[in-house]
Amino acid sequence: MNKIESFKIDHLKLELGLYVSRRDKKNDVVVTTFDLRITAPNREPVIDVPALHTIEHLCATYLRNSDRQDDIVYFGPMGCRTGCYLVMFGELASEDVFDLVVNMCDFVINFEGEIPGASPAECGNYSEQNLNMAKYYIKKYKNDLVNNKNFEYK
Numbered sequence: 001m002n003k004i005e006s007f008k009i010d011h012l013k014l015e016l017g018l019y020v021s022r023r024d025k026k027n028d029v030v031v032t033t034f035d036l037r038i039t040a041p042n043r044e045p046v047i048d049v050p051a052l053h054t055i056e057h058l059c060a061t062y063l064r065n066s067d068r069q070d071d072i073v074y075f076g077p078m079g080c081r082t083g084c085y086l087v088m089f090g091e092l093a094s095e096d097v098f099d100l101v102v103n104m105c106d107f108v109i110n111f112e113g114e115i116p117g118a119s120p121a122e123c124g125n126y127s128e129q130n131l132n133m134a135k136y137y138i139k140k141y142k143n144d145l146v147n148n149k150n151f152e153y154k
Contacts, residue, residue: 017150051133105142
């Protein structure tokens with residue numbers, strides 16, 4: 001069985017960043033998957049589940065209400081809990097979505113109030129949320145992203 005591309009990345013060298021994970025094309029449609037690496041794999045603690053759940057709710061809400069909403073296919077957490085995937089229509093580079101991701105981070109950092117979609121009718125695990133820790137992780141990620149602009153896997 002062939003090894004999938006994401007397993008070929010050396011996670012011992014992987015830094016926080018905004019990476020193109022893959023591009024898929026079918027007929028005339030191209031979809032780009034971005035790896036938003038929020039913590040350093042195998043060197044920092046993973047994101048706790050309640051914070052990651054809140055990041056998912058807030059970021060997905062922001063993206064699907066942004067001026068790029070028609071380009072968004074999916075936003076959600078990685079199973080390893082070191083980041084999230086952003087899937088968008090188009091043959092895109094990290095630089096193409098940098099401002100969108102920074103603005104998304106600002107939305108999370110400045111968010112106050114009830115978490116969107118965090119009710120029993122809207123979410124299968126609505127009570128497991130942590131806004132303060134979500135803000136912590138995203139603030140740290142944004143700071144690193146803006147200062148280092150890691151766009152290429154090493």
